[in-house]
Amino acid sequence: MVKHIVQFLTSLKLTVACLAVSMVLVFIGTLAQVDEGLYTAQERYFKSFIIYLEPAEADWRFPVFPGGYLVGVVLLINLLAAHGKRFKITKKKLGIFMIHAGLILLLVGQLFTDLLSRESALEFEEGQSKNYSEDFRKNELVLIDKSAPDSDKIISIPESRLRNGSLIEDSNLPFNIKVHDYWSNSDISGTEKPDSVKTDATQGPAKDFFVLPMPPVTEMNRRDLPSAVIELFDGDQSIGTWLTSAVLKPQTVSHEGTDYEIVLRFQRYYEPFSLTLLKASHDKYKGTELPKNFSSRVRIQNQETEEDREVLIYMNHPLRYGGLTFFQFQMAADEAMQRAGMIPTSTLQVVRNPTWLTPYLACIMVGLGLVVQFMMHLLGFLKKQRNRPKAQSPRSPNKTKAGKHSPSSEEQSGKSTTSATS
């Protein structure tokens, strides 16, 4: 049994099958980006173990094809198992081993980057302080208890829990939430429009509003604005039904003497420190409208470490702080904007990537492996040259080069190329 498994995992057929499947996957995943957009297609075809067939109106799904992660994992196992079976670490093959290990690290690192990294945006105007960034894609339904004098308690329900008809119960929630309707992308209107939906909301300022369901956005510079109709329950007792939407402001719900703000918003990631935008600068080349530099002077305040300092973030000079990297992303600080009476704003891209070092390590390993392999061949070649019998010297040098030694050195270099790229 184990023998069969090992045979299967180490077989070259599996490698070929995986490569063939990945070719098909890249093909359909690329085509799907036209309709589904880059982000959705990546999530569905490449950042998944299984690709499911999910008809729009159905509440079932059917697995149809292996996803990118599955193919990657099987390939990785295949590579590792084959190495375990066929490859012996010898001094001679140390370089090749390092190259392969580097490649494996690169693959694994990329997988973990996909799984663990997070990108969000921090947009603030001059003078504003923020201790959170907002996700580019994800949303959350939050209940905010503002009753404490110095702090707010935020209960966050991930958007993935908002499904038509689902009931959300949790010990952290002050009440149970039933989701009547959920639209992943929508607009809200005060008047009825073609295709707009009248909701069954009974409470809040938005109870008479209409929801206009919209298809998911496919452009990278736009995002979906979800809406949901939710009914709140105290045990079995209904408190009321609200329409919440990413385009609506927070609404207040009173329950047992506590006011909660309820809002569907872009998912926020809070940090234990705050950043204040001191100055957003949009420099231009003198006498032209060509942008020269975008920079944000930012103040970091961390109460835990009692840190309070200023930093300048500009293009190619991100701030690395608290396990996050802050890149200068967007800016609205043009003179014309300021003349129009708008406060300059700056947006930083906030990246959390705990595995950011793996590509560097992998490249170092591959590089070292190549150097080791090359040096061993070079040293071997030089040794051979030195040990060449003196008897050969009377021959004509031209003849020697062209006739005898050249093929052997070509063979050497040919060998080394094959080894390095295998």
Add this chain to the structure above:
Amino acid sequence: MISTLMKTRLTQLGFSMPSSGRFVTSAPVQLSLAAIIAMGLFTGCSKEAITVTVIPKERLNLAYEAPDHWTPRQGSAMRAVSFSIPDEHGHNGEVSVLPMPRLNIDDIEIVNLWRQQVGLEPTSADQVSELASRVKIGSLEGNLFDLESPAQGDDPDHNARIVTAYLHDENITWFFKLTGPSHFVETEKPAFTQFLASVNLAKLQQDFQRRAAAQRGPAPNRGPAPSRALPEWEVPSGWQSGTPSSSMLLASFSVETQVDGPAEVTVSQLGNGGGGLLLNVNRWRGQIGLAAIEAEDLSNSIETLDANGLECTLVDLKGTEARIVAGIVNVGPQTWFYKMMGASGTIDAQMSAFISFVQSVKYPENG
């Protein structure tokens, strides 16, 4: 260790190990198994959890933080902000903030001006640096001077005293001044220093400019006073109604999208054509950094459309970053101006909503 455990477990499960046993127990295979388990954990089928976070209350973006006992005064045309500070003896101190277009004068001239105010002799340039101390003004640093008049009466506490700070920002020289009787200034000095540190210059400047614009009042040649009755209209979704920043404006809406920066829609109504199309277009062009145009070039940036049976002139002006789209509707003797100004992308996204808004207006009978 792990390999021994695995061997034992596999044997317990009835698997016979191959004689070499090398493949199953070798490090790469163990690594693969560990990777599968790790991946299972990371991408498990469990629902995403509901989380609770407690965060400090959000700080508002204020222009400054002043002590409670400072009473804000009606801002004058020159001052960005000013306070009177009464004490129990009826003495009054004053704090004022004065923004001036960036001055190209030496520090000595500024200091001597103040010295003159409190009756001190002018000083020399060398002494200025000795008299100055550095102070934090918002995120920047400025010079602070503490000047007291020579003793005039029996009570030195009543000598006039000025604590003043200034700094040169990009385009503005900011003056901050605390004046009053000596003892009083002494008491208020720490609060003044805290006030200086709390100042948000960008916000202060913006508030000042807005107020100054509002105080400048309506444009000349405006004809009969407009009627202030608001017509009926349909406000597009996503527009937030705000307080008009000027007495000239009837309504204002802020528009925010995820596409680009914010934009603002304002509505105003003027008599006599509000000065004419060319004058207004050139005024708007100036606001977004475009050069003025001549009357014959007007047609390039305007088009007309129907608004509830009335003719609406639509002007579209694109600056480098900001953009203005304005609708002008003549109703009887009155001219209505609808102006959307802000980030170009937002205006693109809101164009149809803006036109629907202008078309939705039902004017009162007298226009």
